[in-house]
Amino acid sequence: MNGNNNTPKISIKDVLAKKHAGGELSKDEIAAIVEGTYKETMDPSQIDKHSKGGVSDRVSLPLAPALAACGYKQPVATRYALCCSVDKHSKGGVSDKVSLTLAPALAACGYKVPMISGVALGHTGGTLDKLEAIPGFTIALDHAQMVNSLQNVGCFIASQTKDICPADKVLYNIRDMTSTVKENGLIASSIVSKKAAENLKALILDVKIGSGAFMETMENARSLAQTMVNCSTGLGIHTRALITDMDTPIGNMIGNTLEVAEAIQCLKGQGPKDLTDLVVALGGNLLEAGQFKDISDVDEGSRLIRQSLQDGSALKKFQEMLQAQNVSTEHAQKLCDPEGDVWSVLERSASQSEIFSSKTGYVQSIAAMPVALTVLKLGGGRERKGEPINHRVGVELLVDVGDFVKEGQAWARIHHDSSSIAPEITKNLNSALVISENPIPTRQTRVREVVKPSIQ
Incomplete structure (x- = not known):
């Protein structure tokens, strides 16, 4: 973090005492806690005391930029942030291969998608694990490779580098040890800080609810969604959240290689209806939230995303992304051949x-x-x-x-x-x-609710 030599030094002991007494911390006091976390001048027990007191919107709003500020911001921001840099984040789920389809679809529509993603843990699948099922795919990109992908392809999906929000990594590990991982304010700050480091104009959040999600009640899902939307909006990122059903798996394939195959089918315009509709809904709401001049409403944004899936332009961007991330030209072409067999490249189970x-x-x-x-x-x-x-x-x-x-x-x-x-x-x-024994009506949509900012 960049400090100001003229700024009076803040006592971590005094800050924690204030928090323990129920006081709201100032922006500078929160930044001091983040810096103490990053520089390891605070021990886990001190951070545990800060976390267990709860993190309100008034705290999570300045916590996210403090986390983002302690590390590197993607240089692509200087060129794209004010015009068309967008991203999506999902709160876990089963068979969630939406990112594999949405990122290239957005790129096909002319937007820049600097997607930093994660791996699987527990029952939820990880986007990076799915992509690593593709022979040769590289998830670790350096800054130059990220910029090159955005300039020449329009999107990438990669792992978090050590320079992006390093304090958040330390804080997460401590939260894990101290059982404060599920605290909404900390979840929101952690997620939004990484998105802020991407220098986005617009962000769409997919908050899952149901038996296969971390949030099992609408009340909890709505609370988390609102906290994340407000936190992101407070950083100047146009943000929406969709609360979506996770009682049943998305699509028909569950498992890394299987989900890659199904995502490619979706990019070919032949995916399961629920997967395609979810991609379109998230993309349409993202573009509407971004207030882009060519997008009059959600329907117009949705139309563009669906069109990219039907006309092959999203599939073309996916092929370009594969090649930019070290997949051989031969394999990328076979995977993205509209008439081709993905199993000529992907490895089946025995x-x-x-x-x-x-x-x-x-x-x-x-x-x-x-x-x-x-x-x-x-x-x-x-x-x-x-x-x-x-x-x-x-x-x-x-x-x-x-x-x-x-x-x-x-x-x-x-x-x-x-x-x-x-x-x-x-x-x-x-x-x-x-x-x-009785007929069951088919589900019309996975989207339960759209959450917009409650702050200006």
């Missing part, structure tokens, strides 16, 4: 086993959590940081909510590398399927 319905009736629901845990137990996720994962394994859903199925009909296919599947894995997956 075996596939079908799972059969024990009842006749209509599919009432396919619970996201048992499906996600099945993939995790197959080795397709990680329960602890740093664990290796098997990109090939996963679950393929053969039916949708509302479909009629007969007893003995295959409703799912497990992709695995073992010679057999443990009975508990099959039992767990079967628990996801709920059959009703």
Whole structure:
């Protein structure tokens, strides 16, 4: 962080005492805590006291820029931030491959997408893990490579570098140790600080709700969404949040390589309706929020995103992004050939086993959590940081909510590398399927609510 030699030194002890007494911290006091975190002049117990007191909007607003300011800001900002730099962030989920489709779609519409993403932990999949299922794909880009991708392609999806919000990494690890990870103000500050480091004009947030999400109630989801939107808006980023349903997996493929294949199908204009509609909704709301001169409303933004998926321009941008991030030209062309077979490049699992319905009736629901845990137990996720994962394994859903199925009909296919599947894995997956005797109406949209800023 850049300090001012004329600024009186702030006592961390006094700041923490003030916070413990219920006082609201000033912008400079919050910056002092961030600097103490980054420079390791505060120990975890001190930061724990600051975190457990709760973080209100008045604190999270200055906390995010303080976190962002302690590190590097992408140089692309000087050229694009005031015109067309945009991004999206999702709060976890099952089979969420939206970023793989939305980033190139936005680039095809002329926007710049400097997407910093993460890896899987627990039941939620990670965008970077999905991309690493593509042979040769490099997630670690230096500053020059990021700028080159934005200038020549229009988008990249990469891992966070050590220079972007370094204090946030330290703070997150301490929050993890002190069980304050789920505090809304800290979640908002952490997410928004990294987006602020991207120098965005507009940001769309996807806050999941349901059995497969971290937020299981509308009240909690709405509270987190509002905090993040207000925090981001306070930094001058035009921001919206969509609260979206996560009771069932997105699309039909769950697992890293499988999800890449499905994302590419979506880019070819042939993806599952719920995935395509979610990409379009997020993109349309993002462009409307950005107040871009050519976007009159959400419908116009949505039309542009959908058109890019249908006319091949988003697919072309995806191919360019692959090549810019070290995928061979041959592989990128095969993956993005409208008539090609992605499995000529992507690696399949050694075996596939079908799972059969024990009842006749209509599919009432396919619970996201048992499906996600099945993939995790197959080795397709990680329960602890740093664990290796098997990109090939996963679950393929053969039916949708509302479909009629007969007893003995295959409703799912497990992709695995073992010679057999443990009975508990099959039992767990079967628990996801709920059959009703009565017809079930098809879901029209995953979007439950749109959250706009409550501050100016």
